[in-house]
Amino acid sequence: MTIDIITLHPELLVGPFDHSILKRAQNMGLFDYQLIQLRDYGLGVHKQVDDYQYGGGSGMVMMCEPLHQCISDLKSIKNYDEIIFLTPDGQQLTQNISNQLSLKGNILLVCGHYKGIDQRIRDLHITKEISIGDYVLSGGELAAAVLVDSIVRLIPGVLSDETSALSDSFQDDLLAPPVYTRPVDFNGQKVPDVLLSGHDAKIAEWRHQQSLERTKNLRPDLYKKWDKDFKT
Ligand code: 6GU
DSSP states (O other): EEEEEEEEETTTHHHHHHHHHHHHHHHHHSSSEEEEEGGGGTTTTTTTTTEEETTOOSSSEOOOOHHHOOOOOOOHHOOOOOOOOEEEEEOOOOHHHHHHHHSSSSEEEEEEETBBBOOOHHHHHHHHEEEESOOSSSSSSHHHHHHHHHTTSSSSTTTSHHHHTTTSTTTTSSSSOOOOOOOOTTTEEEEOOOGGGGOOOHHHOOOHHHHHHHHHHHHHHHHHHHHHHOOO
């Protein structure tokens, strides 16, 4: 899978992409990315990319021409399955969206700044608009990093133990159960006996019950949904 990202601040994305699982996915040849500096498509000697909004109001708007030229150049080289604009007024990101996007071949992300991008670019090029939550970030870059991380770890083969992505919180609309490692006794706090029992079925049942308890207490909204959709 490839993910290309149009941004005015590529430096914000280099760090997250060159470590940990994202780095591993690249080394394994399962993921590749490209950062495209929108400023290179700016207008005039000042490489202008934004302007005042029609109708008045504070904040600049990212102009049509640089974005259109940039996206068109990229489209002429590659077919994109999705062109996603990161924006606080987009559809809120869920595990389900990440699961679906992890099956795509090529994705293009557009990071906005200022008051956003000219609506005509959204109408012309954008196939999906995603927000990562109900709060405002200074730009789409950090949201793009979150989105890419959530997608790439799901690409088959990226995680060493493929089942571990399947047991993540949210993968079945429940929070993950608590986990323990050595020592068995930490200053009097003990690992639950069942985890030391070697009884796989009992352990699975305990984990499921813990997931239910945690979800019920911490995320009643998710629990209600689970109760309705999956009750077993
Ligand atoms: Cl995708 N962009 C910005 N600027 N702010 C956000 C966001 C995205 N998602 C939540 N807040």
